[in-house]
Amino acid sequence: QVQLVESGGGLVQPGGTLSLSCIASVLRVSINTINWYRQAPGEQRELVATINRDMSTDYAASVQGRFTISRSNPKNTVYLEMRNLKPEDTAVYYCNAPRGNWWGQGTQVTVSS
Numbered sequence: 547q548v549q550l551v552e553s554g555g556g557l558v559q560p561g562g563t564l565s566l567s568c569i570a571s572v573l574r575v576s577i578n579t580i581n582w583y584r585q586a587p588g589e590q591r592e593l594v595a596t597i598n599r600d601m602s603t604d605y606a607a608s609v610q611g612r613f614t615i616s617r618s619n620p621k622n623t624v625y626l627e628m629r630n631l632k633p634e635d636t637a638v639y640y641c642n643a644p645r646g647n648w649w650g651q652g653t654q655v656t657v658s659s
Contacts (some may be wrong), residue, residue, distance in 0.1 A: 555653030568641030
């Protein structure tokens with residue numbers, strides 16, 4: 547069965563950097579659109595970044611210029627590099643494959659001094 551497993555979350559100070567990973571099983575990231583979402587306490591889940599089959603990418607306006615989504619086909623992994631982090635980036639970050647509405651379990655990112 548398809549599995550998406552996120553890792554890399556943690557506590558970071560404002561202005562810091564974190565890199566998240568999403569390792570896929572069964573599903574091939576090279577031929578599927580993969581999204582990163584996030585959900586802050588009391589908020590709706592928000593689409594943060596997308597990488598498409600042709601390697602084109604899209605970002606939410608709130609993270610444009612600070613976050614970078616990429617993938618490694620040999621490792622079947624999608625990454626989210628997050629720079630210049632702000633307290634408002636604090637959330638649980640989820641990996642998603644919309645083709646089958648598959649979701650990972652999420653990884654917590656906390657930005658605080």
